[in-house]
Amino acid sequence: MQITRRHLLTAAGGLAATAALAACGSNNGLSNNSGSSSGGSSGGSKPTLAQWYHQYGEAGTKEAVNKYAASYPDATVNVTWYAGNYDTAVPAALLTNSFPDVFEYGNGPTLDMIKGGQVVDMTDVLGSSVSKFNQSVIKRLTFQGKIWAVPQVIDMQLLYYRPSLLNKAGVQPPTTFSALVDAAKAQTTKDMGGFFAGNDGGVGVLGNMFVWASGFDQLNSGRTGLGFLEPNFYDSLKAYQAFYKSNALLKSASKDWFDASPFINGETAMQWGGLWSMPDVQKAFGNDFGVLAFPAMGSSGRPAVPFGAYSSCVAAKSKNVDAAKAFVKWLWVDQTADQVDFANSYGTHIPSQVALVPQCTKIAQGPGKDAADMVAKEGFASDIMWTGPIGDAFNSAMTNVIVKGADPASEFKPVGDKAVSELKRING
Amino acid sequence: MRAVRGRSARVLVVVRYIVLAVLAVLFLMPFYVIVRNAFASSRLIAAAQWQWLPDQWNLDNITQLFTNSDVEMGASLWHSAVMAVVQTGLTVVVALLAGYALARNTHRAARILSALTIFTLMVPAAVTFIPTFVMTSALGWIDTFRGLIVPGMFSAFATYMFRQSFLGFPKELEEAALIDGANPWRTFWQVVVPNSMGIIGAVGTIIFIGSWNAFLWPMLVTRNGTRTVQVTLSQFMTSQLVNYPELFAGALVAVIPVLLVFLFLQRFLVQGVETTGLR
Amino acid sequence: MSAPAGTRGGPGIAPLAAGRRPTWGRRLRGRQDRNLWFGLFVLPFLAGLLVFVYVPIAWSAYLSFFEARATVTPTKFVGWANYSYLLSDPEFRSSLLVFVAFAVLIVPLTYVCSLGLALLLSGLRVAQAFFRSVFFIPTAVSYVIAAMIWRISFFNGGRFGLINSMLRQLGGSNIDWLGGANYGYWVALVSLRLWLQVGFYMILLIAGLNRIPQETYEAAAIDGAAGWRLLRYITLPQLRATSAAVLMLLLINAFQAFDEFWNLLSGVNGTYPPYGRPPLVHLFVISLGGSNQDLGLGGAGTMILTAIIVVFGVAQNWLTNRGVERDER
Known part of the structure; x- marks a missing residue:
């Protein structure tokens, strides 16, 4: 088989040369040892590192990360601010010759990256400092005893509401899902929906919340299958199904859930959104807003908020792995002032080193503090073994149930089967 | 009898024009929406009730778009322009040569290649995007102009069109040139090509529009270095930073070049279609 | 490119001269030269097709038998696993159904509308070129931009969508066009493609229509045919070849649908x-679109789709040929 492949490649290369197409086609992307974007670091000159960020939504963030990179003394760091679909772009880039040495990825590298040997073990970068970090995040970044990324800042989602509107409707801040439905219905008017969680009706962003708020985990304790295929979960979905059909759930707004504009514009009375939007909400409403976790669903339920941390990874095929690791340690372990600046000055994020939380003014009091407390008490992070195919199957079934009104039990059974085989593949 | 018929015919003509006018308004509506949204404020676009007239008759949205460092509109337009112009030129040359050879030869090799061309016409590049992506990334061409342009250069459609057109090209002209001592290569460029500008214009226009408007392939192979305007707009639309007036200002800017090309070359297109084998 | 050709200027005349006076040796050389020129002319195209279409397809066929995640040089042979996974994947099967539904809607609709516009314009004395341009010009717009207009302004499910605004003024309520709870998204998809492509086929x-000889109509008119009968017995039969080409193109294009979806x-x-x-x-979603780059699965999918097209193409070819034979009989 090996011969076949090489044969194919030479054939292709030869033809390309004949056709005078491969002007500089000598760089064959299949040889993984070929140069990365990190230029030749010969002798004593400073190494060059390519670092990638996804495009943050808050003004000033781009300038901030450029500033941090420029002030690093031991290497020249070129920051790429990646517009577009970052989650796809990074794994694709790791297949090619123009890949980042250092890159952030949501909740660390994917399992495929780890198992494919595309990223390096970062345990020694954290070293003894590991105890300073939020332990739930560290746990999420750990696979087979090794830590695969250094967490940057923690992001979370939560429910925004306005006390003035609740008062007018005569309802209390909801702590159960049925109370949420009632509150949404009570606040709905001709021009304003009651609750908004995205232009897909909330299916995409709330799917995992239904699992956690119903009292379950994504996977079973042995991580051999799904952990939530229970009647209580199906009842929760049926409850949301009914909510979806009512006009109290706003299903289309000027922006999606990650932007607080629908809430600020008065298109919806309550919105599921990101902590990062809190400055916008504060600017619009002053003190007239509050935040809640996603309320408990059903009898076995509990309130829940999701959190995750963009975390710095180092590509294994980088020419300067050690320099890249040193840079990550410098920025996300040692430079605590920059970390506070990054978390607090632009959007609202929670620093991943626990001791820095009090220095962040936006989460020191009021709704910001409530949010930070929720992460500590009611926070859930997606399991590392909750892979892309499982997530896709889950989301499809969720859409079919909520939007198309399909029966939950029969929709989710094949998802369970798919998860079992996928987890077997990963574990085996 | 005759008078009645004349009147009903006249009524019919009037009805015909009314129908055409209504349809014309419907067909032009999307262009109006681009302009309306490009010269509107965010507030107007998200307003509870649709408003027909924009509220911001100035270039603010366009200037904001071009200074928005998260969108990089200027660079995207440049990438699209390079892609469309180079791809059109190269595709036309490659297809002209092949189409001519296939039209003038009937031996077995020519027949096989013609069949291959028609087969490729049926299995379009879009269907084989994964194989082509695998090849392009293996060549290390991701996020390069080469990767953006070259894989799409070998158009079975263009070759087929040229072949059909040359089948109807008078051989006498070529034969005269050959007798005068020119070789087939020179004959081709000095006699055949100058007399085929109509079909070249038609195919070129179609290729240019397709190239400027391409989405799937640029989305796969471009990154920050070569992202084209269609990909930029698509990603801007679903990104966290979307601003609708700026988005539509971008649509306006992106649609103008291709509309101009289209309006100028439409004549060739219509003629080309009428004279070649698309029947 | 012209340099190597120029050096061969001398013997170029040979093939033709040989053709005129066929001595055996010259003819052979002529043939060879002819073949040489043929090769030179088709080489770029042939090489390009091979490198960027056929070799990649072969490579993907190879990948489809491997677990090729995030690699183009896989090592784990999995046999037909990718194929059986796809063929048992209800979403893959439903995607084929989506294509069928889309084709069933868009192909006849586009054909009827294009023909309608063409007939409406034919013989028009005033402003024919203007109307033709108006219907033709959407061809120049990309699916991306059209989708933007349809999604954000026409068919937006919110209160500010144009159609929803009109519905409310007429006493209705907002429709969530693209949300999937109803079939509104089909209306958007079909109307978008219709707008964009109808002019081209027109x-x-x-x-x-212009190729139909005027005498045919005149003869029919003398026989007293008019209106629908003219269309049914003269125009449509005379238009058969064009119609077949148009329908074929429409179908191929529907199969490639990606951008507007x-x-x-x-x-x-x-x-x-x-x-x-x-x-x-x-x-795209299962192979390249997510964080897992599953090229083996993508390869298998490509093979299946290509096979479907080939089978369909052969069947279509066979049917057309039969139709032609029947006509000739």
Whole structure:
């Protein structure tokens, strides 16, 4: 088989040369040892590192990360601010010759990256400092005893509401899902929906919340299958199904859930959104807003908020792995002032080193503090073994149930089967 | 009898024009929406009730778009322009040569290649995007102009069109040139090509529009270095930073070049279609 | 490119001269030269097809038998696993259904509308060129931009969408067009493609109409045929070849549908809902669109789709040939 492949490649290369197409086609992307974007670091000159960020939504963030990179003394760091679909772009880039040495990825590298040997073990970068970090995040970044990324800042989602509107409707801040439905219905008017969680009706962003708020985990304790295929979960979905059909759930707004504009514009009375939007909400409403976790669903339920941390990874095929690791340690372990600046000055994020939380003014009091407390008490992070195919199957079934009104039990059974085989593949 | 018929015919003509006018308004509506949204404020676009007239008759949205460092509109337009112009030129040359050879030869090799061309016409590049992506990334061409342009250069459609057109090209002209001592290569460029500008214009226009408007392939192979305007707009639309007036200002800017090309070359297109084998 | 050709200027005349006076040796050389020129002319095209179409397809066929995640040089042979996974994947099967539904809607609709416009324009004395341009010009717009207009302004499910605004003024309520709870997204998808492509096919059909000899109509008119009968017995039969080409092109284009589906329905961060997924979108989502680059699965999907087209093409060819034979009889 090996011969076949090489044969194919030479054939292709030869033809390309004949056709005078491969002007500089000598760089064959299949040889993984070929140069990365990190230029030749010969002798004593400073190494060059390519670092990638996804495009943050808050003004000033781009300038901030450029500033941090420029002030690093031991290497020249070129920051790429990646517009577009970052989650796809990074794994694709790791297949090619123009890949980042250092890159952030949501909740660390994917399992495929780890198992494919595309990223390096970062345990020694954290070293003894590991105890300073939020332990739930560290746990999420750990696979087979090794830590695969250094967490940057923690992001979370939560429910925004306005006390003035609740008062007018005569309802209390909801702590159960049925109370949420009632509150949404009570606040709905001709021009304003009651609750908004995205232009897909909330299916995409709330799917995992239904699992956690119903009292379950994504996977079973042995991580051999799904952990939530229970009647209580199906009842929760049926409850949301009914909510979806009512006009109290706003299903289309000027922006999606990650932007607080629908809430600020008065298109919806309550919105599921990101902590990062809190400055916008504060600017619009002053003190007239509050935040809640996603309320408990059903009898076995509990309130829940999701959190995750963009975390710095180092590509294994980088020419300067050690320099890249040193840079990550410098920025996300040692430079605590920059970390506070990054978390607090632009959007609202929670620093991943626990001791820095009090220095962040936006989460020191009021709704910001409530949010930070929720992460500590009611926070859930997606399991590392909750892979892309499982997530896709889950989301499809969720859409079919909520939007198309399909029966939950029969929709989710094949998802369970798919998860079992996928987890077997990963574990085996 | 005759008078009645004349009147009903006249009524019919009037009805015909009314129908055409209504349809014309419907067909032009999307262009109006681009302009309306490009010269509107965010507030107007998200307003509870649709408003027909924009509220911001100035270039603010366009200037904001071009200074928005998260969108990089200027660079995207440049990438699209390079892609469309180079791809059109190269595709036309490659297809002209092949189409001519296939039209003038009937031996077995020519027949096989013609069949291959028609087969490729049926299995379009879009269907084989994964194989082509695998090849392009293996060549290390991701996020390069080469990767953006070259894989799409070998158009079975263009070759087929040229072949059909040359089948109807008078051989006498070529034969005269050959007798005068020119070789087939020179004959081709000095006699055949100058007399085929109509079909070249038609195919070129179609290729240019397709190239400027391409989405799937640029989305796969471009990154920050070569992202084209269609990909930029698509990603801007679903990104966290979307601003609708700026988005539509971008649509306006992106649609103008291709509309101009289209309006100028439409004549060739219509003629080309009428004279070649698309029947 | 012209340099190597120029050096061969001398013997270029040979083939023709040989053709005129066929001595045996010269003819052979002539043939060889002819073949040489043929090779030179088709080489770029042939090489390009091989390198960027056929070799990649072969390579993908190879990948489809491997677990090729995030690699183009896989080592784990899995046999037919990728194929059986796809063929048992209900979403893959439903994506084929989406294509069928889309084709059933868009192909006849486009044909009828294009023909309608072509007939409406034919013989028009005043402003024919103007109307033709108006219907033709959407061809120049990209699916991305059209989808933007349809998604954000025409068919927006919110209160500010144009159609929803009108519905409310007429006493109705907002419709969530693209949300998937109803079939509104089909209205958006079909109307978008119709707007964009109808003009192009109208031009093809106008060309076809112009090729019908005027005498045929005159003869029919003398026989007293008019209106629908003229259309039924003269125009449509005379237009058969053009119609076949138009329908074929429409079908091939429907099979390739990606852009407008993606830009109308995709969500944030490259997600795509399970409804309204044509084959190419589904293939993209499962192989390249997510964080897992599953090229083995993508290869298998490509093979299946190509096989479907080939089978269909052969069948279509056979049917057309039969039709021609029947006509000739």
